[in-house]
Amino acid sequence: MFAIIITEKGGEQRRMKFDKPEVTIGRVAGNDIVLPKGNVSKRHARIVLKDGKFIIVDLKSTNGTYVNGRKITSPLVIKETDKIYIGDYIMGVDENGEGEMADAPAAAMGGGGPSTQPPRYDGPSSPPPGGAASPELLGAAMNRPSPAPRMPPPAPSGASYEEPAPPPPRRPAPPPDGGRREPGPPPMAREPAPPREPPAREPAPPREPALREPPPPGGSGEAARTRPPRPAPGGTLPPPTGGELRAAPAATTPHPPTGMPTPAPPAPTPVPSAPAPANNSGAAPSTPSRARLVGAGARRVVPRPIAPPMQRGVKIEPLDAKLVRMLDLQTQILDRLRSKLDLDNIPLDRLGDEDLWQKAERTIVDLVETLDTSGELPKYIDQSTLIKETLNEALGLGPLEDLLADEKLDEIVVDRRDRVLVGKDGVLRGSGKAFSSDDVLTRVVIRLVAPTGREIGEDTPVVDVRLRDGSRLTAAVPPVAVRGAYLTLRKPRTAAQTVADLVSAGAVSTPMSDFLLTCVAARRNLLVCGGAGSGKSQVVSALAAASPEGERVVSVEEVAELALKRDEWLPLEARPSDGKVSAVDLSQLVRTALRMHPDRLVVGDVRGPEAFELIAALGSSIDGAVASVMGEGAGAALARLATLAQLAAGDAPEPAVRELVAGAFDVVLHVVRYADGVTRVVAIDEVVGTREGGFDTQPIFTYREDFAATGAVPRFYGDLESRGITADASVFKA
Numbered sequence: 001m002f003a004i005i006i007t008e009k010g011g012e013q014r015r016m017k018f019d020k021p022e023v024t025i026g027r028v029a030g031n032d033i034v035l036p037k038g039n040v041s042k043r044h045a046r047i048v049l050k051d052g053k054f055i056i057v058d059l060k061s062t063n064g065t066y067v068n069g070r071k072i073t074s075p076l077v078i079k080e081t082d083k084i085y086i087g088d089y090i091m092g093v094d095e096n097g098e099g100e101m102a103d104a105p106a107a108a109m110g111g112g113g114p115s116t117q118p119p120r121y122d123g124p125s126s127p128p129p130g131g132a133a134s135p136e137l138l139g140a141a142m143n144r145p146s147p148a149p150r151m152p153p154p155a156p157s158g159a160s161y162e163e164p165a166p167p168p169p170r171r172p173a174p175p176p177d178g179g180r181r182e183p184g185p186p187p188m189a190r191e192p193a194p195p196r197e198p199p200a201r202e203p204a205p206p207r208e209p210a211l212r213e214p215p216p217p218g219g220s221g222e223a224a225r226t227r228p229p230r231p232a233p234g235g236t237l238p239p240p241t242g243g244e245l246r247a248a249p250a251a252t253t254p255h256p257p258t259g260m261p262t263p264a265p266p267a268p269t270p271v272p273s274a275p276a277p278a279n280n281s282g283a284a285p286s287t288p289s290r291a292r293l294v295g296a297g298a299r300r301v302v303p304r305p306i307a308p309p310m311q312r313g314v315k316i317e318p319l320d321a322k323l324v325r326m327l328d329l330q331t332q333i334l335d336r337l338r339s340k341l342d343l344d345n346i347p348l349d350r351l352g353d354e355d356l357w358q359k360a361e362r363t364i365v366d367l368v369e370t371l372d373t374s375g376e377l378p379k380y381i382d383q384s385t386l387i388k389e390t391l392n393e394a395l396g397l398g399p400l401e402d403l404l405a406d407e408k409l410d411e412i413v414v415d416r417r418d419r420v421l422v423g424k425d426g427v428l429r430g431s432g433k434a435f436s437s438d439d440v441l442t443r444v445v446i447r448l449v450a451p452t453g454r455e456i457g458e459d460t461p462v463v464d465v466r467l468r469d470g471s472r473l474t475a476a477v478p479p480v481a482v483r484g485a486y487l488t489l490r491k492p493r494t495a496a497q498t499v500a501d502l503v504s505a506g507a508v509s510t511p512m513s514d515f516l517l518t519c520v521a522a523r524r525n526l527l528v529c530g531g532a533g534s535g536k537s538q539v540v541s542a543l544a545a546a547s548p549e550g551e552r553v554v555s556v557e558e559v560a561e562l563a564l565k566r567d568e569w570l571p572l573e574a575r576p577s578d579g580k581v582s583a584v585d586l587s588q589l590v591r592t593a594l595r596m597h598p599d600r601l602v603v604g605d606v607r608g609p610e611a612f613e614l615i616a617a618l619g620s621s622i623d624g625a626v627a628s629v630m631g632e633g634a635g636a637a638l639a640r641l642a643t644l645a646q647l648a649a650g651d652a653p654e655p656a657v658r659e660l661v662a663g664a665f666d667v668v669l670h671v672v673r674y675a676d677g678v679t680r681v682v683a684i685d686e687v688v689g690t691r692e693g694g695f696d697t698q699p700i701f702t703y704r705e706d707f708a709a710t711g712a713v714p715r716f717y718g719d720l721e722s723r724g725i726t727a728d729a730s731v732f733k734a
Helices: 104-108 135-140 321-341 354-373 383-395 400-405 438-452 499-504 510-521 536-545 586-595 610-618 634-649 654-664 715-719
Strands: 002-008 013-018 022-026 045-050 053-058 076-078 084-086 089-094 224-226 411-416 419-424 427-430 462-466 472-476 486-490 526-530 553-557 569-573 600-606 626-630 667-673 679-691 694-703 707-709
Touching: 321 354, 321 383, 354 383, 400 411, 411 438, 438 462, 438 472, 438 486, 499 510, 499 536, 510 526, 510 679, 510 694, 510 707, 526 536, 526 634, 536 600, 536 626, 536 667, 536 679, 553 586, 569 586, 586 600, 586 610, 600 610, 610 634, 610 654, 626 634, 634 654, 634 667, 634 679, 634 694, 654 679, 654 694
Parallel strands: 526 626, 526 667, 553 569, 553 600, 600 626
Antiparallel strands: 002 013, 002 089, 022 045, 045 053, 053 076, 084 089, 224 679, 411 419, 411 486, 419 427, 462 472, 472 486, 667 679, 679 694, 694 707
């Protein structure tokens, strides 16, 4: 028989005894331990007693299971002195069913002194001390991002973990065949016993103070800073997510506390060497066994998250032999046409003259008839198609003429002259068309750019411009384009996106759309993040269009892509320098937009020093803004904004910049385009605050196989009714 001690945050402690090897914990009836709170999953965790050891397993819960402030990612062996955090509850195990969980009330209120439990090894390669969990339990563990290792608590006064003195054993050793425990440190006895004085020893050299264990939820300290308050909080927060990167002990065997017997250690198991975790605080290690840093401020870089699977390439079949033959004929006809009409010396602005097109068409018809008479024109070549394609390449945009006229296509990509792709509903495929030569493709790019007033050539071989019809063109020509000219052309959207359109397209669920509309009505600042081509602009357009009619929306973009069907929309677009006129960058446009007294500010694709101007404005005087930034997930996007702002601010302290970012945005939306071409908002997170080296966020909605709420309620929902804003909290039910 064993007991589990449960303490609710701010409540009383209770004890439940069990005479079974497995106990389940969750929010609904049917679990052995029912914790009726919204931040506890229906089936949250399981505690297993196996071979005399207690093992905690997280059952793919939404908000996670924590042991001693650290989120577990696999089955973990726990001791009686360990504290288990599940939602608003703190739990502990008692093998004899008689003791009490030490310091449980204090921990529940976020206070208490440092833990006196022995240090735990958190290395990346070795199993947890006390034995590894069974393979069956390991198979049930979730694949979650590994949180950062924590620091051990300071050693008790008068004790040394380097050479503990073995006092007489307090329990007889179990028989080899019937014992419940494998060799290892026995648990602390629960019966009252007089304190033992440690044996006299020579004074140890002075030790530097060890870093404290991260406080439990609601605790105070430097490591858990809260963002500048906006409205009064109205929801509960999950335990800390372990955002800090701390150094872990280097020893692989835990040292028992003074007063406990020291059994003979088992034979060491070879473990592959792994780099020691870095301490991002920049402080020197406090003990020789702790990982040491190289150089001041050395820190581990958190791996960048990768987007869910999406279509990253297109495989197309080789060109048909008949099409290749027709392209060869087009090249022959073009060479003769240029010499007859002197096309190379005709200015670009005259290529659209009707007289020139008629003259060129007559000449091409004569050349095709000559080829037919001489037998050089195969019977399978359609003469009308050959004449049209040759004329388009001579004076127009070649095969792009037909593609641009197709309203169903939204993107055209040319990787080389014989690889022309088209995009429809976010999915790329082969077009079955090609250019007759690299020279023709380069001339077409030059003709596309010319009406914008920009030039492309050897002096300026790369352009990123908006065409007169609203299409966005990104192109490169030799010498930077090694294999011939490249171009990507995104056609403008004919209809403005709305939040309802996102629901019908499967990008968000109805509860998510209700929440986003409430955020817009409550003037929350929203950050949209995702990878390149993920559909961020569509989501930003929909959120901007959701603002009430009559409000002046000022948008700032490097290349204008937003489409808002409203009279009170003022779009601003950056201008690069071409050597004749000075550049106007996004930083200048953001400052200009702030002076225009916008009711709503929209900033597309923050990627430079404008980040500091933006967060400084959003954290002080601007609300109801929408911005987008590259980044897979809320943490990566906020960290990128902080880095960009830090580079622009120069000598501004890093913690201060992080607090500006956390105070600037309330909600982060993560957008992903999947392989089926559908854009989905896979996560909506509330920005809670900052912590050492990162940000605290609270997941509100997630997408795995379907959209689902986590059960967490945003903090600003507490005062919406007092402001006259209708807010339905039922959308957050998990």
